[in-house]
Amino acid sequence: MESMTQEQYADSLLxxxxxxxxxxxxxxxxxxxxxxxxxxxxxxxTLLVKISGAKRILEIGALGGYSGICLARGLAPGGxxxxxxxxxxxAQLAKRNLTLAGFGDCADYxxxxxxxxLDRLEAEDERFDLFLIDAxxxxxxxxxxxxxxxxxxxALILGDNAFLxxxxxxxxxxxxxxxxxxxxxxxxxxxxxxxxTLLPAYDGLVLAxxxx
Ligand SMILES: C[S@@+](CC[C@H](N)C(=O)[O-])C[C@H]1O[C@@H](n2cnc3c(N)ncnc32)[C@H](O)[C@@H]1O
Numbered sequence: 001m002e003s004m005t006q007e008q009y010a011d012s013l014l015x016x017x018x019x020x021x022x023x024x025x026x027x028x029x030x031x032x033x034x035x036x037x038x039x040x041x042x043x044x045x046t047l048l049v050k051i052s053g054a055k056r057i058l059e060i061g062a063l064g065g066y067s068g069i070c071l072a073r074g075l076a077p078g079g080x081x082x083x084x085x086x087x088x089x090x091a092q093l094a095k096r097n098l099t100l101a102g103f104g105d106c107a108d109y110x111x112x113x114x115x116x117x118l119d120r121l122e123a124e125d126e127r128f129d130l131f132l133i134d135a136x137x138x139x140x141x142x143x144x145x146x147x148x149x150x151x152x153x154x155a156l157i158l159g160d161n162a163f164l165x166x167x168x169x170x171x172x173x174x175x176x177x178x179x180x181x182x183x184x185x186x187x188x189x190x191x192x193x194x195x196x197t198l199l200p201a202y203d204g205l206v207l208a209x210x211x212x
Contacts, residue, residue, distance in 0.1 A: 006201065007038065019100075022097070027066075037070070040202060041160065046070050047074065048158070053129075054079070054155075056130075057128060060133050071130070083108070086114070091110075115142060131156070141184050144159070148210060161181065195209045
């Protein structure tokens, strides 16, 4: 028998998840990019929402709703997920998938450039307890700054794809997305307003807490 990677081994212990499988199938059938968050990090999202008691969650980058379902699963009744997505058809699929999973009522999708939506949320004086940053990599440092400004004290900020499939650790790579994600990682782990770490499984996940 061939040896498994650490992630394959961990994923094999998570068990069947027909709801999330349905999301992955719908993404494939719609011809959308198959870049949902890794299964083990999806489970971590649910756990972090539950452990932190987060009531209001802001997701940047919805795709087909995989991470949205994982986040919503952790919410207590009355909790809310606001999700920012550039593409109308992606937001529609995500909303459909969350509705099928029983979370339609708590999910609010805002279509358009995430930076514009974030400006509007700031102008409306909205505050959140947990953020998932998982959209266009070039804006990661700006998303981090916005998240800090929209955060309740003690809020958690998560950023997926900290390794960009190995590119952020490769000194030969210096494209705009790579530089941007490196800046995001460095800022998240050194900003005095945050306490943070970088989880090195899958494609890397930054986990930060806003001091308060
Ligand atoms: C990696 S996928 C998100 C995956 C999702 N979080 C999950 O795990 O199920 C990135 C998403 O960000 C969206 N996106 C890209 N640029 C964006 C922007 N400027 N504003 C808002 N959303 C954007 C893409 O359309 C895509 O759906």
